[in-house]
Amino acid sequence: MKPTAERIADAALAAFGTRGYEATSLDDLARELGIRKQTILYWYPSKEALLASVIDRTTGEVMVRLERAVAAAEPGFGRIEAIVRAMSRLVARHPAMLGFVREVSRLGPPASTRLTRAIAPLVDRASGYLAAEMDAGRMRRHDPRLLLLAAYSMVTGLATEVEVLRAFGEEPTLSSLIRRRNELLSLLRAALVP
Amino acid sequence: MKPTAERIADAALAAFGTRGYEATSLDDLARELGIRKQTILYWYPSKEALLASVIDRTTGEVMVRLERAVAAAEPGFGRIEAIVRAMSRLVARHPAMLGFVREVSRLGPPASTRLTRAIAPLVDRASGYLAAEMDAGRMRRHDPRLLLLAAYSMVTGLATEVEVLRAFGEEPTLSSLIRRRNELLSLLRAALVP
DNA sequence: CTTGCTCTCTACCAACTGGTAGACGGGCTT
DNA sequence: AAGCCCGTCTACCAGTTGGTAGAGAGCAAG
Numbered sequence: 001m002k003p004t005a006e007r008i009a010d011a012a013l014a015a016f017g018t019r020g021y022e023a024t025s026l027d028d029l030a031r032e033l034g035i036r037k038q039t040i041l042y043w044y045p046s047k048e049a050l051l052a053s054v055i056d057r058t059t060g061e062v063m064v065r066l067e068r069a070v071a072a073a074e075p076g077f078g079r080i081e082a083i084v085r086a087m088s089r090l091v092a093r094h095p096a097m098l099g100f101v102r103e104v105s106r107l108g109p110p111a112s113t114r115l116t117r118a119i120a121p122l123v124d125r126a127s128g129y130l131a132a133e134m135d136a137g138r139m140r141r142h143d144p145r146l147l148l149l150a151a152y153s154m155v156t157g158l159a160t161e162v163e164v165l166r167a168f169g170e171e172p173t174l175s176s177l178i179r180r181r182n183e184l185l186s187l188l189r190a191a192l193v194p
Numbered sequence: 195m196k197p198t199a200e201r202i203a204d205a206a207l208a209a210f211g212t213r214g215y216e217a218t219s220l221d222d223l224a225r226e227l228g229i230r231k232q233t234i235l236y237w238y239p240s241k242e243a244l245l246a247s248v249i250d251r252t253t254g255e256v257m258v259r260l261e262r263a264v265a266a267a268e269p270g271f272g273r274i275e276a277i278v279r280a281m282s283r284l285v286a287r288h289p290a291m292l293g294f295v296r297e298v299s300r301l302g303p304p305a306s307t308r309l310t311r312a313i314a315p316l317v318d319r320a321s322g323y324l325a326a327e328m329d330a331g332r333m334r335r336h337d338p339r340l341l342l343l344a345a346y347s348m349v350t351g352l353a354t355e356v357e358v359l360r361a362f363g364e365e366p367t368l369s370s371l372i373r374r375r376n377e378l379l380s381l382l383r384a385a386l387v388p
Numbered sequence: 389c390t391t392g393c394t395c396t397c398t399a400c401c402a403a404c405t406g407g408t409a410g411a412c413g414g415g416c417t418t
Numbered sequence: 419a420a421g422c423c424c425g426t427c428t429a430c431c432a433g434t435t436g437g438t439a440g441a442g443a444g445c446a447a448g
Contacts, residue, residue: 004425020300023216025405037406039426047406099300105357106214106293112357140384146377149359150348157347158340163299163306165343183340190334191385198395219435231436233396241436 005043007033012054016103017096021051021111051111055104058097059118065090066122076138077193079129081185084155088181091159092174099160123148139192151188158184199237201227206248210297211290215245215305245305249298252291253312259284260316270332271387273323275379278349282375285353286368293354317342333386345382352378 002010011032015024026047030037044050065086073082091098104115127144134141157164158180162172170176196204205227209218220241224231238244259280267276285292298309321338328335351358352374356366364370 020214020216022214026407027404036427038408038428041407042425045407102355105355108357116357116360142381142384143373143377145364146352146374147381149352149355149364149374150378150381152358153347153351153355154344157351158343161296161299161343161347163302163310164346166310170339170343179337180340180343183337184344187336187341187344187385190336191381220437221434230397232398232438235437236395239437 004035004039008040008043008050009054009057012050013058013094013100014096016051016054017098017100020103021107048111051104051107052114054100055111055114056118058100059115061094061097062090062101063118063122076133077189080151080188080192084151084181084185084188087155088159088177092177098156102156102160137194140194142192154184154187198229198233202234202237202244203248203251206244207252207288207294208290210245210248211292211294214297215301242305245298245301246308248294249305249308250312252294253309255288255291256284256295257312257316270327271383274345274382274386278345278375278379278382281349282353282371286371292350296350296354331388334388336386348378348381 008029011029012024015029015032026037026040030040040050044053066083069082069086070079073079087098101115105112123145127148130139130144130147133139134144159177165172170180202223205223206218209223209226220231220234224234234244238247260277263276263280264273267273281292295309299306317339320342324333324338324341327333328338353371359366364374
């Protein structure tokens, strides 16, 4: 079996990402894992420390995936497509992960700063790349940072808003996720490719 | 002064929308208002009932605004622009409102069903309109429902993700909100107008 | 003045929160 | 065998949670 600390972090990611941080008690978490709350507090000195650790694991995972996706993609719109596909795969494998990212950003400092500080350099690189592409005329001109934020919002929205999705007549299945991913790409392509 | 029940609902909207539902205790709410928790429970028999009431007020408010915006707009992309502008104004006046909508959708049933059931007919009408526009060749073809969901995600994202916004180098000021609104419109126009 | 109604209050309560203190067992090294 | 960590446990704790019971103030009608 996986080490206890890791099992705790996995369960915490899922619980924080779906039910929310405050709504998840250490007792709930422990019950799910078949252990006692005090075992959690042995591995993580406090609930906040557990949150911080889960944030670090998650940002690490996301960064690695994005890094790899960008490196393997051909330049131009291909990079954007690669990023969207990578995030889509991530959501399919770890459905709670993007929900967790959103939850952390909602919690505000100090949790959110931990996340944003880790992602900031990536945002800088991405917006620099986008600006260069626009300057070269290979993409329509938009504010790179706001474009990124809009894209991020669309990805998390299309991936995590299961309830709103239901109201829109979409079921949270894998094939539906793929359809949403393709639709998102077609939307982005229409907006960006001149 | 406003009636007590209304003051409670206003404070609850702000608190639920920013701090979250579970993270807001009735004692917190009462302290903010300068009353006792039991006064809240006199007007609303339980915390859940308070939530339900706030949901109803919010959906009502949003629906009225969208209704008016659509009615006053000229057909074509003008309607989309009108909707975005209406939502933007709403956010400027009640910053917590969209955050609250997102929070409710995260809480899941039965709270979320109350919201989605109210909005569903509006979604149907909107996607029907979009489909007709696409059929007539006045808009590029996309899946109408997914397009709506993507737009909704962008609006809420650009409006509410203050923390992520900060990481992207945007300050949550009014002028920045307007810039974000304009950018969103230009993005949508690029994606939709053939 | 009395009655009755509306509203807010004080006084509780059981359940649960994150966290502390320390016992217990099982395996490792000496 | 003896001691020593390591990991998990039981037993508690003070503070907070949503919610109940009921007192009392203010006020209008009889």
